[in-house]
Amino acid sequence: MNEKVEEWLYLIGFLIIVYLLITWHRGESVIEDEIFEEVNNIRIDLGIQKLTRNSNLDTLGKKHSIIMMEEKFFEHSNDNVGENIFYSPVWFWTEGCGLTITNNQIARCMVKGWSESPGHYANMIDSSYSNTGVGVSCNTFECKGTQNFI
Secondary structure, three states: OOHHHHHHHHHHHHHHHHHHHHHHOOHHHHHHHHHHHHHHHHHHOOOOOOOOOOHHHHHHHHHHHHHHHHHOOOOOOOOOOEEEEEEEEEOOOOOOOOOOOHHHHHHHHHHHHHHHHHHHHHHHHHOOOOOEEEEEEOOOOOEEEEEEEE
């Protein structure tokens, strides 16, 4: 076999293994937990009471994120709760976030995006909200997340 072809085959094999290792560890629940922690850290830093995780709001957020992924759209629901939504490409250098490869990088990027949007940030720090739920849905190339507040 030609040496160049063999080198390319090794490189392709290596990239496939790296891809499988990273995507195999894609944990939507890990991203959800990290978002919850990051938002509460912001509230604590501002002297605002921590949010309590609400499984009904988790389910509501998860369903909305899954629907956004499956139906390929990105917009707020009409669920009559405070709501933040976010889209994060995976494997890319995301403007304002840097790399979004790991679960923690994706979660931090989502929270950073919400923090830089006045309406979303207002939801995160609104002291009248005491409960939150987080739902994330990912495929190989993107994650969409929803955080609900009551």
